Amino acid sequence: MTEMTKSTIGRRQVLKGAGVVAAGTAALATPVKQAEAAKKVPRWAMVMDLRRCIGCSACTVACKAENNVSLGRFRTVIQHKMIGTFPNVTKVNLPLMCNHCTSNKEDASAKVPPCVKICPEYPGERQTYVTPEGKKIRYRGGATYRRPDGLILVDVEKCIGCGKCIDGCPYGVRSFDPFTKAGKKPEKQAVDKCDFCKHRIDNGVEPACVNTCQGRARIFGDLNDPESEVAKLVKEHNLEKSVLLPEEKTNPHVFYIDPDNLLKTAYRQREKGKLDHYVDTLDG
Amino acid sequence: MATARKDMAETAASRSNVYGLLAAVFRAEPSAAFLAQVKSSEFANVLESLDLSLGDDFQDTPCDQLVEGLAVEYTRLFIGPGPRISPHESTNIEFENPMEGTLWGPQTVKVKKFIEAAGLAYDELFDGMPDHVSAELEFMQRLATKEAEAWEERNEEFATNILKIEERFLDEHLSLWISRFCDKVIEHSEHPFYQGFAEVTKGFLEYEGKSLQAFNSGTGNGRGFPD
């Protein structure tokens, strides 16, 4: 067994503008300061290119492996849907996960998504976020809260297991983790969902689902950096409105490149608290 | 004090013996020589006094025959195919998150580090996982032997230290899963030999837990162990 040294692995710059250069793999990541990096706070976002998603489920399994997710739960899935009548039929593979939204229907200026707004533990005590350049930003914590870089996160220590955020999420991506106790009410289960692989991106490495995507259908980066691929794609394909359930006014930060306008037809709103998966793979 | 120390040394050596025997039972299929000793009157009497039987025909069956039958049973129980009771801490301990409880899982690492921190290494030819029941029992055997030596050498501080470590290993590891494991063996074994030794193991570890706790907390009789 030989350990691979950092220098032996080629680097692919993935997370531009955040002041970090990403290696292809988690362990090898060494955040490197870029002198000319933008001073802005990053706004992490993902673009799902439906032209490129081939429904292979590598992302789903990579997420399980990376985050040690037990059987019975998924943080990201591919929804398969046949559209049309033989022989004029096609199929959409739709990657789904937490949209890391910014706002909500009732109060567009709130700058928090419905799951955060509804959290009884939000707003909690002040926290500090340090940008990759070392700039400190104060924000309000909570059991479910929004970090200044746009990540919607769960703090299991503060969670009371009430499940209101599960009901609040219009996308059904949140679920109780039967194996994590809610910190403030240990007799209840804490809530769990995709966290954009926070532990990786904080070290300058792209999320596990992005890393393994053979079609490069998942593109991750900083929307606040006009040079980033996600920013360019959002601009080029006019993706501001190309999100799931725009009528919910949640301002999601997972965008879909959907030139054939299939998103609306293909998306089946999920049952609360469950990213069920198997029912779709019959058509896989 | 001298008597108490002698008692402590004797107790530790005695505990080491039982751990050693139980480690041997779960390490591998029994040999004919081993079975001959288990058949000895001394051991038989002990079993009888504990109200335990290794099978009605255990004493009368020739060792060679027992060896074959027990080897098949050992395979069925612990190697598979068969009920295949995983004899490992990581797969038997109850976790809040079952993802911790995988074969060669994080718990296995904890056991390995605990044992290695005591200056021991796993034998190169040992082919089990680091948290195999026999490795854990053997570890306790080694600790108790060392403890006995310390008492003999009048190194009370060291001896007491080892006792604390023994208790800690029981608390953090062995006691957390051994009875669950033994219950599975008792339920699934088709041979009274393994059912019997599972009973002994379970009973002994319960006794151990109580004894060590009593000693380390200073309760019990003057010798630190309950009668």
Next chain:
Amino acid sequence: MKSLNRRNFMSLSAASGAVLAAGAVDSRPALAGSVTFAKGGRDFSPVTGRERKAIPTACWQCVTRDSLIGFVEDGRLVKLEGHPESIRTNGVICAKGQAGVNQVYFPDRILHPLRRVGKRGEHKWKRISWDEALDEIAARLKPLRDAGTPEKFMFQYGRMKASQSKVMSDFMAAYGTKTIGNHTSICEGGKWTSQELMWGGHYDNWDFDKTDFVLIFGSNMLNTHTNHIPVAQKLIEAHVGRKVPVYVFDVRLTNTAAHADEWIPINVGKDGLVALSMVNVIMNEGLYKKDLFKFMKVSADRKASMDEKIAAVKEQVAKFTPEFAEKESMVPAGKIRDLARRFAKSKSGVVVSYRGTIAHQHGADQERAMMLLAAVTGNVNSPGGRCQGVGAGWKSPKSKHPKARALDINHGFPGQVAYPTHKVSNQVLKMIKDGRNGRPEVYMWACYNPVYVNGEVNENREIMMDESIMPFLVCSTIVYDESSSLADIIVPDVTYLERWDWEDMVSPTQVAEYYFRQPLIKPLGESRDFGDMCVGLAKRLGIELAWKDKEDFVRQSCEMTPGVKEAGGFEYMKKHGVWHDKNANPDYLAFETRIPASALEADGVIFDEASGVYWNWHESKAKTEAEAKTVGYQNTPKSYKGFVGQEVDGEVYRGFKPDAVNKSGFLEFYSELMKAKGMPVFPTYTPIPEHVEMAPDELHLTTYKVAVHTHSRTSHCKWLSEIYHDNPGWMNPKTAAERGLKDGDVIRVHNKLGGITTNVHVTEGIIPGVIAISYHVGREHSGRYGSGSPSPIPGVADDPDFNNKWWDKHGVHPNAIIASSPDEISGQQRWMDTVVRVEKA
């Protein structure tokens, strides 16, 4: 039992001490060294700062074998990712690769050698030591060798490649047996045979980086392919990034078809016909490119002029009009014309074909039609075209060996198959049952599951259960499955994440990548690499091998392989995992290379007038030059091995060098070899007999694979079986309505071989007249996540995640009603020719 008190504790201890003191415990201690913690004053708190080691290695879930980085924490494998420096994969792996961790730690893994003590299939075992296992196997092998019948030792593998395969064949050769079976005929052997008859060599790559048009027949290459990740990502890039048109012909709306410009539904077994009708359009409309015709053999006359060649092709495909093709295939004639024209007019284009095309009677001929379409448009071994695959050319140590002998049971029954160049694995058990060509005394297999993966599962099981015809069965495996459960001795194989290998799978860039596999962790339990097992057997048999163990074999290979050696050999590969020549470029149009006159004057080189081939008769089986000249190139056994060059229009070229059959150096479409065996001399359309005879109420049964499983080696991987564990039969609404079926109904699918019961999945994504049932599932034994229970009996819930297993369906296995039947040209298993009736159960 009474509870312990001090008194009975002390007597238990005394008795225990007596047992120990008597030296009756002969097992080795688990722990070495002595307790030393007092001095150091070390604490016992768990170490918190965890380090993840990154180790380059390679995948083995499927034959694609992507380069990997394995992450190891405290001696535990925790995560696998793609190797970012691999030019084959660009750091990407698939779902199966991501689940590789499951291969190592699944709770039902076989970790010790086992000897059967009950009847076969009774599931009664005794753990034995490796020494006992090897002694027993050697005791069976030695007499066979001593008696001069080493061929009665048969070895068969499912997946062995690169160094794994070399080590095995080196050992077998040193022992003296060539009775070595494979599994290629149930995979895509027919495609390879077909290619060997045309361009020599096998394996095609598609130059997606440069191509301008893509036609895909019978291949879900974006999800399942023998070179999946490398080619799939390039296809997506071409299609989305460069807007290259992609059209997919398939009976099912696969994920590949769904991503094409258009899914073109096609009837079962008609791919070749559609390709021929496209050639018809291209020839009749003068859209062909002349470039390649010079090197094509399209008629009996090897000296035919360009015009004669063009006329010959026209004549051969004249009857395959688009209208005729439409009638048979349901592909509209207008669509065929349109695609033929656009394809021919594109600067370059690729024709992809796979099992949907070739797993038929005369599937090998359908592949010839595909190649013809590529050839008349000038898209063979050209930029952006269909190219011969380029993989790494490793050198490796070879042991001395006697002349090996073989039982003739790997090539089908006499007269059954014309060119079984990749053997006929689907007939091996039938031949053993038949016995006319002898039976192996010892049958050993590794990384293979003969009962499950072949057709006629029930017969396979019966044959392997019968000790009178298969007296001694040895299996190297990691899982207790449908076949290993019948073995006499099971030895525990390592997983691919615990072993050494060099690797050589084809590169999509046409530049070879040399890559490497190394153990990420110490092998679990007593598992041992197959190669190291061979070393143990060799020692017992008195066989001297040129390598000490598998690691040494790989080390030596690294030190003797040009390029890798200069880069730093074994140590370099351990550190980097991948190497390629940075100055190498794709060798397009290599067939146009001239052969220097000196090569033609070398000792033994003679000219064959009939074929136009220069060849060295020394390399063949010919005994004298006179014999070689009299018998001629085509009919001298192994003459192809001496191929030097092909005379074309008075010049000698490298041409399309043969590597398995005595073809000429032309790209052969008019094949004297096919003619000699009574097979179609030129690519044609031969209706499949079973399909011609179909009754109106019968359906085609087609099979397929999904992205998250290999055929038979991943169902015990929980993350994969969680996603895919059930396989209802796909059926078009029209076909379902005719049978009164609605989605989800329980159905019985049956024919003369028997029946299976499953549900029907009514979907618009399949043509009428067909039921499609996938592979992978329907496991009798494959661990608790595959079959539903820890085989062979429900066991103990000692894998905590097992409590979270939420699915209780485990699918059906279609092979029970599929005949083990080879294509008469190649031996390819005819997976797609099965006919069934379907009723509500």
